[in-house]
Amino acid sequence: MAATALTIDGLEVSFGSVKAVNNVTMTIAEGELRVLLGANGAGKTTLMDLISGRTHSTRGHIHLYDTEITNWQEHRIARAGIGRKFQIPSVFRELTVRQNFEVASCRNPSVFANLGFGFSRQTLARIEEVLAIVDLRDKADVTAAYLSHGQTQWLELGLLMLQDPKVILLDEPTAGMTAAETKKTAKIINSMRGKHTLLVVEHDMAFVREIAERITVLHLGEVLAEGDIASIETDQAVRRAYLGSRSIS
Template identity: 65%
Template sequence: MTAIALELKNLGVRFGGFRAVDGVSLQVTEGELRVLLGANGAGKTTLMDLISGKTRSTQGQVLLRGKDITNWPEYRVARAGIGRKFQIPSVFRELTVRQNLCVAATREPSILRNLRWGFGRAEQSGVDEILALVGLQDLQHRQAADLSHGQTQWLELGLLTAQKPQVILLDEPTAGMTQAETRKTAQILMALRGRQTILVVEHDMAFVRDIAERITVLHLGKVLAEGSVAEIERDPKVRQAYLGSHGIAAPC
């Protein structure tokens, strides 16, 4: 039986009289790539905020490999093994691509000490692997500030991977990307599938079709449906609330 990496039990948050997330329960297994789908206001980003500790829940639990991390401070959630990538990338712009990954791969908290003392052979080998994964080998000595939008997003994916989190949360990773960049991002996530547990919020329906193993659809803060791409497309409740008559292949 596959182990459960991330489990939500009746998770919810109320802002005044408004239930932004209302009793959400789901299980994401080890190595799974799960997509969260839903219209604007469905509660997707708020759910990510609850998991990562950015927002405190008013009901329910968040379990990371069985450990209750509900309402832990954001830094403790990150240390426990939840890595999150936001729509706006956060990298060390003054460092090169390779230096960014080296800093992320080491446990030494001081950036200056890392750069002064250098990195071990095992860390360098791991950085080489991540550079290949995100397709930035030819740009490894370029300053991060000089990267394109898509390249910066791939670097941040690499930074998350280098930190070896137990679960990665991605909030609209293809926002602002060209079609070619979106396709490459799909390839990167497919390469990560099975070795990382990933939860993705995304609006690009073609991208969802390319990467999704299992989809959870949120509507008005609740789980509306869950299943494969084909099952979600056939679900009449999902069509009525979100997809319309064209299915997941339709542009959003």
């Protein structure tokens, strides 16, 4: 039985009189790919902010494996093993794709003065492996500033893979992508399944169908439903609150 990678217990936060997250409880197993679904204002991004330390909760607890990380500072949570990808990519635009990957692979803070030096064969092999996974092998020596939007998103996914956090949070990873780029992103994320623990916020229903293993639906800051895609798309409460009369397609 897989260990529990992330435990959220009775988590709450209010902004003035508005309770943005209300008594949210969920557990994510090691290696699981969980999709967080909900309409705008459902509390999805706020929940991600709470997990990553960007926002502090007013009640409840968060555990990363056996360590409680509730309301830790953002940088401390990152060091503990929570990696996050925002809608707007954060990469070193002045460096090449390969140099970005070298930075992500190096634990030495003086890496900028030593790019390309001191990497083990294992590390170099892993960089090549991730270049292939995110389909950027032919762009390895291209400066990141010249990548397309989709390629920049894949670069950031590759950076997270190389940093190898215990849990990866992905906030709308297909935002602004073409249909072809979205399909490729689904393939990349599916390749991460089992090797990484992932929590993915997404509203593109076609994309959700491509990656969904287990879904948690939020509505007005609360957990409305949880289950596989078949049970979620037939859940009447979910249909009323979010999907309307249409199925996930």
